[in-house]
Amino acid sequence: MPDEPAIHARGVTRVYKAKPDPVTALGGVDLDVQSGEYFGLLGPNGAGKTTLIKILTTLLLPTAGTAKVAGFDVVTETAKIRRVINMVSGGEQSGYGLLTTREQLWMFSQFYGLANRQGWRKVDELIEITGLTGQKDQKVRTLSTGQRQKLNFARGMLNDPWVLFLDEPTLGLDVAAARDLREHTLSWKAAAPGRTLLLTTHYMVEAEQLCDRIAIVDRGKILALGTPAELRRRVQAESIFRIELDRLPHNGGINVIGDLPGVLSAVRVDEEVADGAASDRVALKVALADDSALTSVVTAVAERGSHLVGLAKSEPSLEDVFVELVGRGFGDEDGEESAS
Amino acid sequence: MSRYGSTTAKNPREAAEWSAGRVIRSNLRAVVGRAYPRVISLAREPSWLFFEIFLPFLAVSAFVFVYRALDAPEDFIGFVVLGGAMTAFWLNVVWMMAAQFYWEKDQGNLELYFTAPMHLMSILAGMAIGGLVLTSSRALAVIGIGSLVYGVTYDVQQPFLLAGVYLLTMIPLYGMGMLFASLFLLWGREAFHLAELLQEPIYFLGGINFPLRAIGPLAGVVMATLPLGVGLDAMRQLAFADSGVQGVLPVGTEVGILAAMGVVFLVAARMALGYLELLARREGRLTLRWQ
Numbered sequence: 324m325p326d327e328p329a330i331h332a333r334g335v336t337r338v339y340k341a342k343p344d345p346v347t348a349l350g351g352v353d354l355d356v357q358s359g360e361y362f363g364l365l366g367p368n369g370a371g372k373t374t375l376i377k378i379l380t381t382l383l384l385p386t387a388g389t390a391k392v393a394g395f396d397v398v399t400e401t402a403k404i405r406r407v408i409n410m411v412s413g414g415e416q417s418g419y420g421l422l423t424t425r426e427q428l429w430m431f432s433q434f435y436g437l438a439n440r441q442g443w444r445k446v447d448e449l450i451e452i453t454g455l456t457g458q459k460d461q462k463v464r465t466l467s468t469g470q471r472q473k474l475n476f477a478r479g480m481l482n483d484p485w486v487l488f489l490d491e492p493t494l495g496l497d498v499a500a501a502r503d504l505r506e507h508t509l510s511w512k513a514a515a516p517g518r519t520l521l522l523t524t525h526y527m528v529e530a531e532q533l534c535d536r537i538a539i540v541d542r543g544k545i546l547a548l549g550t551p552a553e554l555r556r557r558v559q560a561e562s563i564f565r566i567e568l569d570r571l572p573h574n575g576g577i578n579v580i581g582d583l584p585g586v587l588s589a590v591r592v593d594e595e596v597a598d599g600a601a602s603d604r605v606a607l608k609v610a611l612a613d614d615s616a617l618t619s620v621v622t623a624v625a626e627r628g629s630h631l632v633g634l635a636k637s638e639p640s641l642e643d644v645f646v647e648l649v650g651r652g653f654g655d656e657d658g659e660e661s662a663s
Numbered sequence: 664m665s666r667y668g669s670t671t672a673k674n675p676r677e678a679a680e681w682s683a684g685r686v687i688r689s690n691l692r693a694v695v696g697r698a699y700p701r702v703i704s705l706a707r708e709p710s711w712l713f714f715e716i717f718l719p720f721l722a723v724s725a726f727v728f729v730y731r732a733l734d735a736p737e738d739f740i741g742f743v744v745l746g747g748a749m750t751a752f753w754l755n756v757v758w759m760m761a762a763q764f765y766w767e768k769d770q771g772n773l774e775l776y777f778t779a780p781m782h783l784m785s786i787l788a789g790m791a792i793g794g795l796v797l798t799s800s801r802a803l804a805v806i807g808i809g810s811l812v813y814g815v816t817y818d819v820q821q822p823f824l825l826a827g828v829y830l831l832t833m834i835p836l837y838g839m840g841m842l843f844a845s846l847f848l849l850w851g852r853e854a855f856h857l858a859e860l861l862q863e864p865i866y867f868l869g870g871i872n873f874p875l876r877a878i879g880p881l882a883g884v885v886m887a888t889l890p891l892g893v894g895l896d897a898m899r900q901l902a903f904a905d906s907g908v909q910g911v912l913p914v915g916t917e918v919g920i921l922a923a924m925g926v927v928f929l930v931a932a933r934m935a936l937g938y939l940e941l942l943a944r945r946e947g948r949l950t951l952r953w954q
Contacts, residue, residue: 436689
């Protein structure tokens, strides 16, 4: 069944017993992730991302609905699922601090069923790939947070998983370590085609950089799903350009642009001009009904003695999409801990 | 970079099909993998020489001096040394078996064990075998030093039977630890208190520092429930064959009891583990670190 989705969920619901009332962490999630796809679940804490991952990795039973991973049911075919998946979580402290990096990976290779010699070979390869060669004989408890997460990532690769779950993998990492980890994830994508990634994150950049498609989730529901470009288009019906001129147009100034056909609005954003205080340069944010109106804008300013010195199309970020859909930013979070 | 994807399977369906032989081999590897950290800790953490040998030796010494002050039979000194050595196994079972899943959950290991393609019994077996190797070395050290310092003489007429009883004692003892590992996690958060709760009463009921027969009818309870007490009583009879002190039951009977206990505790551990996993998946509270 080559076209079988790597992840298939229908009406997946998870309700936790809690006082005074039960908490619905997932409220009927429908999801299909194709084989070879890198898929992101983007949402704040409490959105239900981790709960969904725990159901898909056989750690939790759904209260209602069905879910399959690699074609196997998460309720009845757990053994088969566990042979083809792996999971890496952010801030993971797994293993034993007295072991060296190499020993720890070998120990996990034994849990994943690799033969002894094959396990050591795989361990050495992954140590090299993840850049832990200098730490291979160092005790795990002495590793830095970034090195530790590289080790966790290598652990997640030991069994060459067909479906890899990364749950907030860069949580708590500094910029360089997070970038390294994202690069390793992308190298895996290039090196092991047909493998599927399900990533949960609340870092927009991460989701955008790694994922082919993204689902924005909040309070246990998928609010939007699509490629990053598709999601951005959902909140941007108009085209927004940032235009920088050497001076304001004569005879009407900015109003001339605002009155042009196809121009929805034009506002000055002079604070964005780097040397605005030392010259007559002006920056405008111009909203157009579509890109074709740009020609009339450029012509109009030229006719009025201004010259175009900068032009850039403004793209909405995934954060804009999230705010548009949810009505609040990531900073305004609920604690998933209390829910799941 | 093809090293990332080295599996020979063409698709996940093929990768998920494991033969019975592969399942068995994988579980045996998991046993070895989990035993490894415990065995390696012998060399990595030399502090055990003080905590696991010197301190137990002091505890043994206290009873030796009491018995000598009371002019008790000299065999009692040997009883105490042997009991002191066996204490190490009980402490290992309580702290490094029974409480272990609790710590594993805190570290985040438990959920990785759950999602790995091996049975959790393999993890428990690995913990038990690693603990057994680790603790045997400590117990032997206590016996060696205690015997040397206090001049204990043994009368072992059936050394193979003695070794067999020792090994047989370990099966229900660690089986009990495997059972407790699940129960501790099910019962509550304070594994530390539960472990402490099991410590002192067993020193008494297990007859660690005195012949078990001395506790009268309570010895019957021990014979029915505590593999440590049964095994220790049998080993004392075999190690001090010329002793005037009798065991609670003949060695043959105690061997039978230990064998039955081994089966009961291992089956119970398997069932408790199955229930634990069901509960973990149903309630969602056992594999989550913050709960």
